[in-house]
Amino acid sequence: MKTNFSVDRAPKRSDEPIWWGLFGAGGTWFAMITPVTILVLGVLAPLGIINAEALSYERVADFSTSIIGALFIIGTLALPMWHAMHRVHHGMHDLKFHTGIVGKVACYAFAGLISALSVIFIFMV
Incomplete structure (x- = not known):
């Protein structure tokens, strides 16, 4: 049986991945890190379940200036913003607001700005 399917030998590059x-x-x-962060900082610490000294200014400052702490803070600020802006970009399309390349650039530029500001904020401290 012969098929008429052909393979595109020069596919167009996409930035979607x-x-x-x-x-x-x-x-x-x-979904995985933010709820635990909210639980620890927003529930357990104020209720006194976690020792207040564990979240003293000096310990938090030491953590945030370590490489692991800096990456954690940058990830907490930047990664959910990329997720949200991707949802906004595709959500506008789903709602028939076809903004084209301008909407795409605006959404991803905003996420990039927040990411850059989080890096600047961490390394300026």
Whole structure:
């Protein structure tokens, strides 16, 4: 049986894998890390279940200036923003707001700005 399917030997390059990768990383971070962070900092610490000295200014400052702490803070700020802006970009399309390349650039530029500001903020401290 003969088929009429042909393979495109020179497919057009797409930038979508980059955005989908950041979308997936941001969604995973937001689903797995953010709830634990909220639980520890927003519930357990104020209720006194976690010792107040564990979250003293000196310890938090030491953590945030370590490489692991800096990456944690940058990830907490940047990755969910990439996820959200990817959702906004595709959500506008789903709602029939076809902004084209301008909307795409605006969404991803905003996520990039937040990412850059988080890096600047961490390394300026």
